[in-house]
Every structure is written in C-alpha cells, then in structure tokens.
C-alpha cells in the first residue's frame with residue numbers, strides 16, 4: 001500500500017496563526033494514525049511578504065505544541081535544518097536549484113502555459129472595462145496567440161513577462177472534497193492563473209502542485225479559503241498527467257461572534273497563547289475539538305487518544321467556533337493535574353517578571369505560593385492578578401470597607417495580640433490563629449472570617465485564609481491590620 005504522506009505548508013509571514021496550528025494538527029494526527037509521514041514545507045515564493053525569523057518561529061511554535069514533523073524543515077540548535085529525501089523543503093531554495101524550470105518548460109511546450117507580456121496598466125484597464133460591463137474581471141488572453149518561438153525571442157531580448165496557465169474554455173472542473181463533498185467550478189469562471197511571476201519566482205499555485213507531486217503528498221489538508229484555488233491546481237495536475245491527491249478543506253476558525261479570528265479583536269498567534277500560559281497539551285486538546293468531535297464525545301483527550309480517534313468524516317463542514325472560555329476550562333483541567341514541582345516551575349517566570357518574587361526564592365516557598373493558586377487558574381498568567389494583593393500594597397474593595405466596624409476592630413486587636421506573641425508566622429500559627437481569635441473574641445463564622453480576610457487581603461474572596469496568613473508573614477500582617485483605625 002502507498003505510504004500516506006501529509007504536509008503543512010505555511011508561508012513565513014511572521015507568526016503561526018491558531019487556525020494554522022489546527023491545520024497542522026489535523027495533518028499530523030492523520031499522518032501518525034496511518035503510520036505515514038508528516039512534513040513541513042515552507043512556502044516563501046512571495047518575497048514581499050517574507051519576515052526575518054519567521055521560519056524559526058513557525059517551527060518553534062509547532063514543536064512547542066507537540067506537533068512534530070518527521071520530515072522537512074526543522075530546528076537543530078535553533079538553526080533551520082532539513083530532514084528527508086525530498087530536500088530542499090523551502091521553496092525559495094527550490095527556486096535556486098531550478099526545480100520549477102523544467103516543469104514550466106514542459107507546460108509551455110505542451111501548450112498548457114504561455115508567456116504573457118501585457119503590462120499591469122493594460123490588464124487593469126481590461127478589468128475595469130469588464131467590471132463596467134457587469135462581467136467577471138479577468139485577463140482577456142491577448143497573449144495566448146503568441147507562438148512559443150516568438151515569445152522566447154521577446155524573452156531573450158529582455159522583455160518583461162509572466163507565464164500563465166492556459167485554461168480550456170467552458171470546462172467543468174469537478175473534485176470530491178473529503179469534508180465538503182462534490183465541488184464543481186467552470187473554467188469560464190476562472191482566470192488564466194499566473195504560474196511564474198515577472199521576478200522569475202513561481203506563484204504559490206504552481207509551486208504547491210509541483211512540490212506536492214515531487215514530495216508524493218497523498219492528502220492535501222488545508223483551510224477552506226483555498227477551495228477556489230483547487231480547480232486551478234487540478235488543471236495543472238491534469239496538464240502534467242499526474243495523480244491528484246485527496247483534498248480535505250477544513251472549516252474556517254471563527255470567534256464567538258461568528259467572525260473570522262482577527263488580530264485586532266482576538267488573540268490569533270500561538271505565541272500569544274503560549275505567553276499567557278496555556279499549556280501545549282491543553283491548547284492541542286481544545287484545538288482538536290474546534291471543528292471535530294470524537295465519537296465518544298469526550299472533551300479531555302491526550303495526543304495519543306487524538307491520534308487514535310481522529311477521523312476526517314467527523315470534521316464539520318463549516319464555521320468552527322474557537323471559544324476562549326472553553327479553552328480556559330480545558331487549560332485549568334491540565335493545570336490542576338500538574339505535579340507541584342512542575343507547576344511551580346511554570347508559574348515562577350510570571351511571578352518573577354511581575355516583580356513579586358526573586359529568582360532565587362527557595363523551592364519550598366515558591367511551591368507554597370504556587371499551590372495556593374493552582375486550582376483557581378485558567379491560565380498560568382492568571383497567577384499575577386490573583387496574587388498581586390500578597391506582594392503589593394492593596395486597596396480594600398468596597399464590600400470589605402463595609403465590614404470595617406467596631407466588630408472588625410475587636411478582631412484586629414486580637415489578631416495583633418497573637419502576632420505580637422510570636423517571632424515568625426509558621427504553618428502552625430497560620431492554621432491555628434483564627435481559632436484563637438474566635439476564642440478570645442467570641443466572634444465566629446462569617447462575622448469572624450470575612451472582616452479578617454478583608455483586612456489582610458482587601459478582598460472578600462480568594463485563596464485559603466491560612467495560606468494568605470503564612471505567605472504575608474508577621475510584618476506585612478501587622479502593617480495591614482494597623483491600617484484600620
């Protein structure tokens with residue numbers, strides 16, 4: 001049986017989009033399930049969109065998420081490197097090696113492609129006229145009639161040109177998308193696609209077909225914004241007489257308002273999610289469910305379970321909603337499951353960056369602080385707002401202020417007295433002090449706990465009171481208690 005080979009083929013335009021990660025993930029899941037190959041190819045033929053460092057960034061984010069390719073571009077000690085028999089896997093490198101030259105030559109000779117010398121101004125004018133006439137704007141095919149011999153002469157003389165695909169007239173191009181079903185587009189509704197640009201670089205459309213063929217790709221899994229390009233690709237395959245891969249177009253990732261995720265309104269880059277403290281296992285688990293559901297309706301799935309259960313026939317046809325609240329829920333599940341050592345190491349940078357703790361804090365202390373918040377975080381960075389009251393001067397909230405009556409003063413005095421009787425707050429003290437205050441004052445229950453909590457944390461809600469007392473320590477507690485006069 002033929003080896004199943006899938007690829008993720010991003011353009012290095014700066015960052016990995018969360019929808020791109022989902023595409024990569026579905027490719028990966030299927031390839032791993034079928035014991036096939038998952039390769040990473042970089043499509044950088046649009047030089048105007050190239051961003052320095054973007055390739056490294058893409059690979060870094062994919063690998064952070066655990067979506068590891070076994071072929072193509074990878075990182076070795078932070079440097080881009082390549083593995084596999086189809087190298088190079090970066091299209092600009094393939095251009096340098098002249099890989100596309102022989103294939104375009106083949107299409108020119110067979111008459112499936114032609115040189116076009118029309119200026120941009122002329123084409124714009126043609127399209128303006130077509131629009132005015134209520135027609136679909138497209139190239140009018142003026143250069144189709146130039147013989148290859150004449151065209152080559154003009155090219156040799158240095159005349160500026162592109163190379164276009166010569167579409168057959170009025171032909172239905174039909175393909176069966178694995179998710180969307182049968183799709184038919186007529187060539188009259190298509191344009192003579194540019195295959196080679198005036199800078200000599202192939203367009204995406206030409207390079208993607210040549211490369212998918214040369215890399216023996218069996219399944220093309222990509223976002224559904226590419227559906228309208230697929231007939232062009234199929235015509236190129238047909239012109240070469242090559243086998244056409246299976247096409248699988250994934251539903252667009254939408255935000256909760258049903259709009260395409262946009263940088264302006266939403267977090268869109270994987271980096272944003274990583275930096276906010278989403279765990280890779282959680283992000284992957286949730287992303288898998290954006291547009292797909294397992295038969296069992298389970299919501300918590302490891303990568304191994306996803307590989308086992310993933311099928312394209314359970315991918316929905318349209319609009320998949322990315323719900324950050326749901327992601328938060330999944331993430332908090334994974335955060336709660338972390339061992340305390342691992343968890344405290346993960347939250348440490350957030351606490352250090354906020355200036356709450358020193359980098360050389362003892363492991364015990366760090367773990368105690370971390371544990372105090374572990375069950376209440378949706379993402380690691382939440383520890384900063386949630387623990388701020390412990391490390392910075394706090395403002396008392398209005399609800400708390402209302403409780404600052406004579407009763408509170410009695411509690412305050414009792415608490416201060418207890419603190420004056422010790423050198424340092426330890427576990428025994430922090431766990432026992434409320435009971436002592438209760439005995440001393442006769443105040444109990446809510447009337448005891450709420451005012452004390454408000455006095456030392458500024459808030460009526462939050463983590464365990466004993467933990468707050470232990471983390472604050474004697475001096476800070478006294479300072480806060482004495483604020484009440």
Ligand code: GLU
Nearest residue numbers: 009010011043208222226
């Ligand atoms: N380079 C295209 C992109 O940036 C890949 C589309 C495809 O997978 O064919 O999304």
